[in-house]
Amino acid sequence: MQKTAVEKSNDPIAAQLAPVGRETVQDRVYLELRRALIGGLFEPSQVLTIRGLADALMTSTMPVREALGRLITEKALEALPNRSVRVPPITLERMDDLLRARILIEGEAIALAATRMSPRQVSVIESMLGEWDEMRALKHKKDVDREVTLNQSFHFEIYRACGSAVLIPMIESLWLQSGPCIRVAIYAFSEAGEVDTAHFHRSIVAALSVQDATVAREALVADISRPFNFLRNKLQSEAASKGTS
Amino acid sequence: MQKTAVEKSNDPIAAQLAPVGRETVQDRVYLELRRALIGGLFEPSQVLTIRGLADALMTSTMPVREALGRLITEKALEALPNRSVRVPPITLERMDDLLRARILIEGEAIALAATRMSPRQVSVIESMLGEWDEMRALKHKKDVDREVTLNQSFHFEIYRACGSAVLIPMIESLWLQSGPCIRVAIYAFSEAGEVDTAHFHRSIVAALSVQDATVAREALVADISRPFNFLRNKLQSEAASKGTS
DNA sequence: ATTTTTGATTTGTGATCACACTTGTATTGA
DNA sequence: TCAATACAAGTGTGATCACAAATCAAAAAT
Secondary structure (H helix, E strand, O other), rough: OOOOOOOOOOOOHHHHHHOHHHHHHHHHHHHHHHHHOOOOOOOOOOEOHHHHHHHOOOHHHHHHHHHHHHHHHHOEEEEEEOOOOEEEOOOOOHHHHHHHHHHHHHHHHHHHHHHOOOOOHHHHHHHHHHHHHHHHHOOOOOOHHHHHHHHHHHHHHHHOOOOOHHHHHHHHHHHHHHHHHHHHHHHHHHHHHOOHHHHHHHHHHHHHHOOHHHHHHHHHHHHHHHHHHHHHEEEHHHHHHHHOO | OOOOHHHHOOOOHHHOOOOOOOOHHHHHHHHHHHHHHHHOOOOOOOOOHHHHHHHHHEEEEEEEEHHHHHHHHHHOOOOOOOOOEOOOOHHHHHHHHHHHHHHHHHHHHHHHHHHHHHHEEEEEEHHHHHHHHHHHOOOOOOHHHHHHHHHHHHHHHHOOOOOOOOOOOOOOOOOHHHHHHHHHHHHHHHOOOOOHHHHHHHHHHHHHOOHHHHHHHHHHHHHHHHHHHHHHHHHHHHHHHHHHH
């Protein structure tokens, strides 16, 4: 990035790309890894090396190690006693643990949001439903990435309306932790002829538009429980078939 | 730390102090800062510099910057646009936000713990009450540090029994964030002739010993709300008197 | 006297190096 | 043939340096 002092003057293009936004390399790496984690691009139990990521992200090891450290403290990654770091493996206990925490905290967030959202804000959320239908219309190629991204935008647009600077980062941390599980579940959905996700989102919007916190919470719980329950069944049946073989 | 290769052989003392525990300097710095934050040793709005902390902790800047990055992601510290980092200032909104989150999550944790704790575990908690009384007996010098530490041990001994690897780190993060507020409140308590904290803890233990999750949750809420309410009143009266002057 | 400008100091960020430790493989021994 | 040892490649950690940006102080101009 910063090799010589000369670059400063002879690199107007880079200056144009980042004219005022003081984005550090460390933050870029952190956000990149975060996105990959939430999207489930890394598979559970996969080990990550500092130098490997540094090469892949075209920087030195320095920003990567700081980003990894931050992700470890949010439990998005796991530090092994060997000092190597991996994405945490999926276990049934951990899944239930994560789901319970998400129901608790995201449920509270949407209940708060339901009482605080203006009709203007609700309409913004509602318009995102249309995007979802669009995507489902041309579903020949199952665009899992876009599905994950859209789902994330939908939920966090709501959570942001709860107005809690404490709850939102916690929810982000929970999504970070459950990202790998979710991706596995969504793949399984696609194979198993998936239920209409938009239906659940419509129920949420309906509850929000009449400011019904209780119903909104219930609808949200149903929505976020779905992939977990699906994955739990899948893992249990796999374990059962393995036990009999 | 690691100057020459010779140190390895000619430093048996250090080897004895850390015979097998592979403690890195980074972790030491992180835990040190964490302890200071929860204990409220830094005052709100105080800015921290990497080199300053590195000198104080007798290491290079490297472990400090990583520790600071980790604390920033848990919202225990705040990154200013200047790239300097400070402990977040206290505002009424933030206090209410923190208290609500703590009631939600710690309440859930103790409710879980109430149903899962063995009588053995309850007796361990109960014995900590005795320590508390001891300390209060010889209270000529108000040992705020010990008070904070003891309170922390009491609560986390309970939370650990909830058995959730997801909730506990979140609670730690919340304590980290509310640490500075609490310290201010405890000082105020000492000045204002403090209420008996042990009384609240006894109520909690009583509820736990009969495995009553609801009562335990209520008792806990009363306990953790106290310093927040006290501090809120203090800040509001200060603001009022400033408005009239 | 107030404002502006300039220069020096401080501070965060990224890169690189040195070292300890782990891991995996090949070589040597029985 | 198999086990144990030794060697080599790889990896995380800490220290140090270079640089840019911010901060602060003093000097200059209005």
